[in-house]
Structures are given as structure tokens and as C-alpha cells.
Amino acid sequence: MTDKSVVITDIIDNLRRVFQILNEQSKKVEKDTGLTGPQLWTIKVINENAPINLSYLAYRLYLHPTTVGGIIDRLETRHLVKRTRSKEDRRVVWIELTAEGKSLVKSAPEVAQGLLVAGLEELPVLNLKDIDKSMKNLVKIFGAQKTPPKLIRSTEINYPLRKIKTERSKGSKT
Amino acid sequence: MTDKSVVITDIIDNLRRVFQILNEQSKKVEKDTGLTGPQLWTIKVINENAPINLSYLAYRLYLHPTTVGGIIDRLETRHLVKRTRSKEDRRVVWIELTAEGKSLVKSAPEVAQGLLVAGLEELPVLNLKDIDKSMKNLVKIFGAQKTPPKLIRSTEINYPLRKIKTERSKGSKT
DNA sequence: TTATTATAGTAGGCATACCTATTATTTGCA
DNA sequence: TGCAAATAATAGGTATGCCTACTATAATAA
Numbered sequence: 001m002t003d004k005s006v007v008i009t010d011i012i013d014n015l016r017r018v019f020q021i022l023n024e025q026s027k028k029v030e031k032d033t034g035l036t037g038p039q040l041w042t043i044k045v046i047n048e049n050a051p052i053n054l055s056y057l058a059y060r061l062y063l064h065p066t067t068v069g070g071i072i073d074r075l076e077t078r079h080l081v082k083r084t085r086s087k088e089d090r091r092v093v094w095i096e097l098t099a100e101g102k103s104l105v106k107s108a109p110e111v112a113q114g115l116l117v118a119g120l121e122e123l124p125v126l127n128l129k130d131i132d133k134s135m136k137n138l139v140k141i142f143g144a145q146k147t148p149p150k151l152i153r154s155t156e157i158n159y160p161l162r163k164i165k166t167e168r169s170k171g172s173k174t
Numbered sequence: 175m176t177d178k179s180v181v182i183t184d185i186i187d188n189l190r191r192v193f194q195i196l197n198e199q200s201k202k203v204e205k206d207t208g209l210t211g212p213q214l215w216t217i218k219v220i221n222e223n224a225p226i227n228l229s230y231l232a233y234r235l236y237l238h239p240t241t242v243g244g245i246i247d248r249l250e251t252r253h254l255v256k257r258t259r260s261k262e263d264r265r266v267v268w269i270e271l272t273a274e275g276k277s278l279v280k281s282a283p284e285v286a287q288g289l290l291v292a293g294l295e296e297l298p299v300l301n302l303k304d305i306d307k308s309m310k311n312l313v314k315i316f317g318a319q320k321t322p323p324k325l326i327r328s329t330e331i332n333y334p335l336r337k338i339k340t341e342r343s344k345g346s347k348t
Numbered sequence: 349t350t351a352t353t354a355t356a357g358t359a360g361g362c363a364t365a366c367c368t369a370t371t372a373t374t375t376g377c378a
Numbered sequence: 379t380g381c382a383a384a385t386a387a388t389a390g391g392t393a394t395g396c397c398t399a400c401t402a403t404a405a406t407a408a
Contacts, residue, residue: 134308
């Protein structure tokens, strides 16, 4: 095994480790709040953008609309969000928080990526910038081989496809 | 937003991006080989360790035994692996590749993390070491808040718990 | 104005990944 | 020996996350 491949294996191992830890993190959040990580994250995004329709919400979460559909289903049975069919465009469903959902968001503001952020915040900026640079590098490497759509907003991200086209993004697609 | 929190947001965004890309990667592999990423990875590990029992296999994959159980089920219906009940210890099931499975492993040797590795391999070692360092840093940060068991072998990893205890690791656990 | 095309959301299906039982076995202790 | 504790695997359940239809509605083109 070359020196290089050792490092590569190491990187991949560490990546897996990060996945694992983030996953556990999510479990922990679940225990604390009764909601899973994705659910909490979803609620937060809804809170900041309500009313929001499913497609755009999915876009904001970098998830597939059907995935978000499921999450919304579960949040709805918990009475944390509600759906309203739009009158202007009857295909559209507006999603917003219920009172219950709103109070939950307030009480659990940063839990979603909480510890994650907390951990990072303890590092000196210099260190963070290092990590940031490396992450960007990783993204560049991985992403170079396959960079989907191309996005809007500050954070353009790898979006799962299904050519969204909301009020805010009127682009074209294959 | 402070300078720091911008960087942090950035890191997290990039992390998500990496997840996304790896996920797509897996999809691509699936298209190429007919097997999902985890399935291919599993087969590879079996190939290198056969015969192997489920618990230890799970340990090697950093996954929960029940998760691996499901993967093995699916591989078994595809006739790529077979299970044999051990005679010495009838609780144990030995898992190994069928002829078909073996030939598949040969024909798709590195696909699992293929592109991933390919991408990394194009980088100069220096660059890789940077990334490596940052990843380790990330792991340290995340892991510090919650480090499960503690592992053996070269690559000690965040193992999902269920206090494994195989022939090779005779430790204790809470 | 009608027919085609596009869009929004839902339904159903599959694979991962987890957890909590439960069933066999085996081990270890009294 | 003989019963309790530990272990290996499986069963069943839930949540993510994707995909491929499919339905309803809207927009566009002929």
C-alpha cells in the first residue's frame, strides 16, 4: 500500500466516522426532543419560511420532495405542522407550524445541529478555517465528478433533482 | 453573524454536501453493478474475512447487527452469499460468498468507494494530508462529546453499540 | 378552445439503519 | 447438576431517503 492510499483510506474511514457520529447525534436529539434530527431541521426551516410549499421546502432541505412528504406526514400526525391547499393554485399545499409546533421551535432552537455547532464553536477560528478549507476541497473533489443542477441562494448545493421551479427560481432544466 | 459562525455554517453545509454526493455515488454504483454501495462493501468485507459471523461482520462494517442482517438477507436471495449454521456453536451462523458472489467481487473490485477514491487519488499527497488532518480534527471534535465503546484493531470506530464481544475482542461493557 | 405539456403533491415500493423483543444456545456459577 | 446470565441471530417496528407511477391542476401551443 502506498503512502497515498494509506492517507486515502484514512480519510474515508474518518468520513464514515463522521457519518456515524452525526447519526448518533441525531438519535440523541431525538431522545431530548422527541423529534428526529431531520424532523427538527424541517420544522426550523418551515418556521423561517412559513408558509412554504412542499417542493420549495424540499429544495431548502436538499431532500427529495417525497422524502419531505413523509416527514411532513409524521409531523402532521404529531400536530406540529398543518397543510392548507392553496386557493390560487390548487396544486399547491402550504405548510406551516401549528401553535404547538411554534412553541417547540422556540424551546429547542438550535438542537438540530446543536452539539455539532457547539463542538465547532470551541475551536479557534484559525483551526476552523483549516477545516473549512479541507471540507471545501473534499466537496470540490467529489463534486467535480458530478455536479447537479446548480443552485441559487448563498448556499448552492447538490440537489437531488426533479427540476424544481418555484417562484424564486425560474430556471430551465433538461 | 460572527465571522466564526459563518465558517461553522459553511463547514456544516459542506458536510451535508459531502453526504449528498456520497449518496449519489452509491446510486451510481448500484446502476453499474446491480448492488447498492453497502451491499458491495459488505461483500468485499466478507470476501476478505470469510467465513465470518454476523456480529463480527457488523463490527467490521461499523453497522448494527440487525442492519447487516437485512443486507445479508438481500444478498442471500440474490445467491451471492450463503449462511451456514456453525456446528461448534449452534448460535453462530457463518457467512461466506457463493461462487457467484466471488466472481462478482473480482469483477467489481473497487467500485464501492471507487470514484471517491479516484477523486482523492488525483490530489497531491500534501493536499491529502491536509484533508486528512482536518477530517481527524472533525472526528475529534464530534467524537469528544460522545465516544462510544472504544475499539480495537487499526481503525477504531464509532460502533453503534450492542456490546460486541467476538473471539478477537474480549472486553467488557456497561 | 382544445390538446399537449408541465408542475405539485401523493401513493406505493425498496434499501438502510436503528431499536426493542424473542428464541436458541452456551457459559458460568452455586 | 441445574439454573441464571450472556451471547448470536432473528423478528417486527419506525424513520430516512430514494424512485416510479399517478392524479389533479395549470399553462402553453396549435
